[in-house]
Amino acid sequence: xxxxxxxxxxxxxxxxxxxxxxxxxxxxxxxxxxxxxxxxxxxxxxxxxxxxxxxxxxxxxxxxxxxxxxxxxxxxxxxxxxxxxxxxxxxxxxxxxxxxxxxxxxxxxxxxxxxxxxxxxxxxxxxxxxxxxxxxxxxxxxxxxxxxxxxxxxxxxxxxxxxxxxxxxxxxxxxxxxxxxxxxxxxxxxxxxxxxxxxxxxxxxxxxxxxxxxxxxxxxxxxxxxxxxxxxxxxxxxxxxxxxxxxxxxxxxxxxxxxxxxxxxxxxxxxx
Amino acid sequence: xxxxxxxxxxxxxxxxxxxxxxxxxxxxxxxxxxxxxxxxxxxxxxxxxxxxxxxxxxxxxxxxxxxxxxxxxxxxxxxxxxxxxxxxxxxxxxxxxxxxxxxxxxxxxxxxxxxxxxxxxxxxxxxxxxxxxxxxxxxxxxxxxxxxxxxxxxxxxxxxxxxxxxxxxxxxxxxxxxxxxxxxxxxxxxxxxxxxxxxxxxxxxxxxxxxxxxxxxxxxxxxxxxxxxxxxxxxxxxxxxxxxxxxxxxxxxxxxxxxxxxxxxxxxxxxx
DNA sequence: TTGCTCCTCACGTCACGTGAGGTGGC
DNA sequence: TTGCTCCTCACGTCACGTGAGGTGGC
Numbered sequence: 001x002x003x004x005x006x007x008x009x010x011x012x013x014x015x016x017x018x019x020x021x022x023x024x025x026x027x028x029x030x031x032x033x034x035x036x037x038x039x040x041x042x043x044x045x046x047x048x049x050x051x052x053x054x055x056x057x058x059x060x061x062x063x064x065x066x067x068x069x070x071x072x073x074x075x076x077x078x079x080x081x082x083x084x085x086x087x088x089x090x091x092x093x094x095x096x097x098x099x100x101x102x103x104x105x106x107x108x109x110x111x112x113x114x115x116x117x118x119x120x121x122x123x124x125x126x127x128x129x130x131x132x133x134x135x136x137x138x139x140x141x142x143x144x145x146x147x148x149x150x151x152x153x154x155x156x157x158x159x160x161x162x163x164x165x166x167x168x169x170x171x172x173x174x175x176x177x178x179x180x181x182x183x184x185x186x187x188x189x190x191x192x193x194x195x196x197x198x199x200x201x202x203x204x205x206x207x208x209x210x211x212x213x214x215x216x217x218x219x220x221x222x223x224x225x226x227x228x229x230x231x232x233x234x235x236x237x238x239x240x241x242x243x244x245x246x247x248x249x250x251x252x253x254x255x256x257x258x259x260x261x262x263x264x265x266x267x268x269x270x271x272x
Numbered sequence: 273x274x275x276x277x278x279x280x281x282x283x284x285x286x287x288x289x290x291x292x293x294x295x296x297x298x299x300x301x302x303x304x305x306x307x308x309x310x311x312x313x314x315x316x317x318x319x320x321x322x323x324x325x326x327x328x329x330x331x332x333x334x335x336x337x338x339x340x341x342x343x344x345x346x347x348x349x350x351x352x353x354x355x356x357x358x359x360x361x362x363x364x365x366x367x368x369x370x371x372x373x374x375x376x377x378x379x380x381x382x383x384x385x386x387x388x389x390x391x392x393x394x395x396x397x398x399x400x401x402x403x404x405x406x407x408x409x410x411x412x413x414x415x416x417x418x419x420x421x422x423x424x425x426x427x428x429x430x431x432x433x434x435x436x437x438x439x440x441x442x443x444x445x446x447x448x449x450x451x452x453x454x455x456x457x458x459x460x461x462x463x464x465x466x467x468x469x470x471x472x473x474x475x476x477x478x479x480x481x482x483x484x485x486x487x488x489x490x491x492x493x494x495x496x497x498x499x500x501x502x503x504x505x506x507x508x509x510x511x512x513x514x515x516x517x518x519x520x521x522x523x524x525x526x527x528x529x530x531x532x533x534x535x536x537x538x539x540x541x542x543x544x
Numbered sequence: 545t546t547g548c549t550c551c552t553c554a555c556g557t558c559a560c561g562t563g564a565g566g567t568g569g570c
Numbered sequence: 571t572t573g574c575t576c577c578t579c580a581c582g583t584c585a586c587g588t589g590a591g592g593t594g595g596c
Contacts, residue, residue, distance in 0.1 A: 003549075003550075004549085004550075005548095005549065005550080009399075010523065012396050012397070012399070014586080014587080015549095015550085016585095016586060016587065016588085017585085017586065019551090019552095019586095020585070020586060024585095035594095036550075036551075036593080036594065036595095037550080037551050037552080038549090038550060038551075038594085039550085039551095043523045043524040043534045044490060044524065044532070044534050046488050046523060046534060046536070047392065047488040047490050047534065050392035050394050050486070050487070050488045051391060051392040053392075053394045054391065054392040054393055054394050056585095057371070057374065057394060057395060058371065058374060058375055058378070059371055059375075061584075061585090062584080062585070062586095063584095075382060078382065079379065079382055082375055082378055082379050082382070083379065085375050086372065086375045086376065086379070089368055089371055089372045089375065090372065092368050093365060093368045093369060093372065096361055096364050096365045096368065097365060099329070099330065099331055099361055100358065100361045100362065100365065102329065102330060103330055103331075103354055103357050103358045103361065104358065106330070106354055107351065107354050107355065107358070110347060110350065110351055110354070119323060119326065120319065120322040120323040120325075120326040121326055122322050122325045122326050122329060123329060124284050125284070127281075127284070214322070215322070216318050216319040216322045218316060218319050251282065251315045251318060252315040252316065260316070262315045262316050262318060262319065264318070275575075275576075276575085276576075277574095277575065277576080286560080286561080287575095287576085288559095288560060288561065288562085289559085289560065289561095291560095291577090291578095292559070292560060296559095307568095308567080308568065308569095308576075308577075309576080309577050309578080310568085310575090310576060310577075311576085311577095328559095333558075333559090334558080334559070335558095
């Protein structure tokens with residue numbers, strides 16, 4: 001018979017751990033002195049302790065371990081538990097590797113001068129957005145600004161004409177097509193649940209919920225192209241893959257004070 | 273101005289999270305109504321929230337984030353923090369991958385019949401052991417049992433002759449050398465801190481502290497070779513590499529009832 | 545008698561989730 | 571007035587670590 005300290009040394013655990021396992025019913029001492037409460041273990045219980053530690057090292061919770069010890073599960077159940085565990089660990093490894101690449105992307109960004117732009121990239125799922133928009137195909141980069149200013153009033157008129165209230169303005173861009181068709185700009189306003197009819201120019205569309213990288217741009221819109229450039233470099237650098245169009249959400253937009261604008265840039269991405 | 277619910281939806285977090293960040297001083301609302309306690313945020317604070325979330329996603333604690341936001345650290349400090357973070361994530365990934373390989377080794381072991389033997393493999397650091405031993409070189413596998421029985425009484429006599437008390441008996445094995453020199457068996461007893469002089473046959477040695485895989489074998493010693501075989505297969509299967517000699521610790525040994533024996537098998541290993 | 549080990553509470557960890565119980569504005 | 575949102579506690583999470591305060595055996 002060993003007292004708790006001797007058994008703890010033998011099994012390389014703390015006495016607190018043994019008391020904890022006793023309390024949970026995972027590993028009761030072979031004998032407990034009724035008068036003093038002293039716990040005594042047999043050397044043979046080292047095998048029981050090992051079983052608990054082995055399962056713990058595989059990542060099972062103590063509650064799961066208790067069930068395994070108590071229910072004496074079949075080979076099939078055991079296999080199922082191990083497979084589940086494997087899948088969970090694979091998820092964790094994937095998450096941590098993605099995190100690692102984000103950290104490394106930040107380290108490389110520190111070498112350049114774009115650290116400020118890029119310090120607050122967040123991965124999120126996009127909100128579902130219903131918007132009324134006009135699409136303008138065949139644009140070059142320089143065309144986008146003027147096109148925006150041209151299209152937004154037109155969509156606005158349509159929305160208010162339908163008796164609805166516009167939300168924030170939203171733009172999204174389809175990639176240049178392979179055969180050089182240029183950029184397709186979609187510009188308009190969020191309308192949430194309101195009823196707005198289509199016209200030949202204005203269409204109501206639902207932007208899908210996707211995984212995206214997101215940064216907040218604060219300040220005058222003329223800084224947005226540079227922000228996009230640094231943002232896209234960071235994304236590619238972090239190992240994420242582009243997975244669809246990018247969006248701009250104008251959360252705060254005042255013509256009177258453009259430098260107070262708050263714009264969110266979103267790029268749909270997927271895990272490498 | 274947005275109330276907490278609106279701001280939470282904008283930033284894709286819970287209101288509880290925003291209250292928590294307020295409490296920690298990470299992100300105070302732009303205005304708090306003194307009468308009602310209502311929190312109000314400006315859209316521009318979305319950028320602040322993004323910074324917090326971005327740092328959180330890199331794996332920093334909220335306390336670290338608070339320091340980053342408060343101290344406005346230099347590029348060099350930032351770089352140092354990111355490098356530390358990178359190293360920590362790499363450790364986590366390594367741990368999880370090793371864990372994954374252990375789970376997979378168990379799954380494969382379930383296909384065979386050695387699941388029982390191998391269910392309680394634990395990775396540990398070995399205890400430091402000081403022992404008095406005799407080494408017997410040039411053995412084959414069949415010689416080991418008889419050699420043990422021959423050597424142990426001799427070591428025992430030496431220890432008691434020196435006025436010391438033997439601890440548990442311990443054996444360890446050096447690999448067969450490349451030129452076919454056979455196995456070198458070291459057999460003896462733990463002596464802990466006691467003074468035992470060397471003789472021409474008996475030597476006092478300190479077994480080093482190493483990372484090892486360990487299983488407990490309960491029962492008659494004739495089961496030990498089969499346990500070793502399954503154990504070694506599991507180790508190789510789990511991706512660990514052998515990194516030195518293996519040991520046997522006879523935690524419980526009674527000649528009168530050999531089936532009550534408790535033997536620990538240890539094999540020094542290193543990460544793949 | 546002095547150390548050493550043992551005992552039983554009970555708080556702390558980390559970033560919130562989840563009620564409980566109550567109040568203010570449309 | 572009825573829902574909705576907001577508020578402030580305060581407990582729970584997971585596997586122990588770490589005292590606090592006290593007792594029993596060499």
